[in-house]
Amino acid sequence: MKFGTSGLRGLVTDLQGHASVLYATAFAKYLLDAGFVKPGDRIYVAGDYRPSSPDIAATCIGALARAGLTPVDCGAIPTPALALYAMSRGAPSLMVTGSHIPADRNGIKFYRPDGEIDKTDELAITRIAAQISDSIIDLTPGAALHEEAQAQALFLSRNRAVLTPGALSGLKVGVYQHSTVARDSLVDVIAGYGAEVVALGHSEHFIPVDTEAVSPQTIEVLQAWAQEHNLDAIVSADGDGDRPLVADEAGTPLRGDLLGLIVARFLDAKVVVTPVTSNSGIEAAGTYRVTRTKVGSPFVIEGMNQAAAAGETGVMGFEANGGVLTQSAFFVANAATLTALPTRDSFLPVLATLSLAKGRDKPLSVIAEGFGLPVAAADRLENFSVDTSAALMAHLREAPENLTAFLAPLGDVGSISDIDGLRVTLVDRTVIHLRPSGNAPEMRCYVEAEDEAAASLLLGKGLSLVRQWAETH
DSSP, X not given: OEEOSSSEEEEHHHHTTHHHHHHHHHHHHHHHHTTSOOTTOEEEEEEOSXXXXXXXXXXXXXXXXXXXXXXXXXXXXXXXXXXXXXXXXXXOEEEEOOTTSOTTEEEEEEEETTEEOOHHHHHHHHHHHHHHGGGOOOOOOOOOEEOHHHHHHHHHHHHTTSSXXXXXXXXXXXXXXXXXXXXXXXXXXXXXXXXEEEEEOOOSSOOOOOTTSOOHHHHHHHHHHHHHHTOSEEEEEOTTSOSEEEEOTTSOBOOHHHHHHHHHHHHTOSEEEEETTSOTTSGGGSSSEEEEEOSSHHHHHHHHHHHHHTTOOSEEEEOTTOOEEESSOEEOGGGOEEOOEEEEESHHHHHHHHHHHHHHTSOHHHHHHXXXXXXXXXXXXXXXXXHHHHHHHHXXXXXXXXXXXXXXXXXXXXXXXXXXXXXXXXXXXXEEEEEEOSSSSOEEEEEEESSHHHHHXXXXXXXXXXXXXXXXX
């Protein structure tokens, strides 16, 4: 088990039982030792719809109770709903989810009373887990008071205040429900603003939807639905509802970082914190100040905290997967105040984008093109050995000539960023960024080029180079 870009991740066979008890107990001990909670205080627990989540959540509930806290079961709700509910009560929380990864894997996300844990917290929890590992014997699942309805109601109330009443009337929006815990809430909220909603693709089996690298098969399905139902947009989210998917009137997904940019303009943000993987055109697309970070919500949160500590206001962040985080409170519809929610949220970018489409009365494809961002694309090699990823990155960093030789089929190296993975701007100003996933055996590749054809070609060549290197080493 290991912490990745957001939370603990691993195979279900490794996480069930001892590991889930171990890390839930270590989290409780950390909260108590650091003074975040007192014995007997509440801690809120929820999970997604993957088959292993209820079992792991029950095991964590038992461990948290034995560690001296009072667990409250919030059922199957979006991660931002759990975080919002727990933070509103000044309590920590624990979300059992593997987000977008396949059902044979799962994970746990941890939240202090003031929000998502950071890398310092992760190190402390890992250290405690190592110290107590041999003493973990009791793996008995637990039961707890249920407050799913209350948590859902608070989250719905928040999202019903983002736009003005009837703000989406006249739009016809498909909601790809699949197995995301956000599926019913998305329908409720969007329909509540007056849009005609078509629920699509509800599944009782878990479907891993990666909003940052939407599969060709999923895109084909979205495009067919868009044409069949004459939709203005199709929206969805990943498994735990913290990463949005928004497709235009043709069923083509919009880039997540474009969704983040739309939110920045919608909120009139003053400071935007985003990872190095987000589009390089973000800086020139608004009047805000941009801070770049490593990939992962803990790094975005750290950047937002630093901005707030420096006295800056209007602080928000987003990731290339489209998940939006807010460090500041923002005024939205009817001068309502949108309280800070420093964890990824899929609902705000969905609502802001649909509102923009309605306000401009233009197809989403036209609106997206009007931003003038470099064309970006991303994909990944799945089931790619972590050891092979590490070996490749070490080889490319070992000497400039190694990187030059590796990328020679793509072009000459111009500049290099080593913030997270290797992001190379070639002499022709195209970009290729190689980054091993922080929470799965995957190698991710991000590219930017002047048009879609060039970006698609560059992406394919980049992944091919990685695959060829792995086959020969």
